[in-house]
Amino acid sequence: xxxxxxxxxxxxxxxxxxxxxxxxxxxxxxxxxxxxxxxxxxxxxxxxxxxxxxxxxxxxxxxxxxxxxxxxxxxxxxxxxxx
Numbered sequence: 001x002x003x004x005x006x007x008x009x010x011x012x013x014x015x016x017x018x019x020x021x022x023x024x025x026x027x028x029x030x031x032x033x034x035x036x037x038x039x040x041x042x043x044x045x046x047x048x049x050x051x052x053x054x055x056x057x058x059x060x061x062x063x064x065x066x067x068x069x070x071x072x073x074x075x076x077x078x079x080x081x082x083x
Contacts, residue, residue: 021078039072 022041027036054061074080 013017038076042068042072042075 009014050061050064053064068075070080070082074082
């Protein structure tokens with residue numbers, strides 16, 4: 001007898017759909033600690049993202065701001081566009 005596996009609402013072999021504001025709001029309502037953890041981890045996550053960008057682009061570290069130029073709220077705001 002075969003088994004059925006559901007992977008986050010996506011089909012096997014297909015990438016998951018990108019998150020939406022509604023999905024994230026629901027997730028944070030169900031697990032408020034995830035929201036707090038995201039705020040606390042922003043600096044570390046930004047540093048890791050810069051390291052990946054350096055590898056992928058070949059640009060020197062000096063091309064990237066030393067600190068994340070956006071707040072956690074701006075990053076999570078699907079309508080936010082930097083100037």
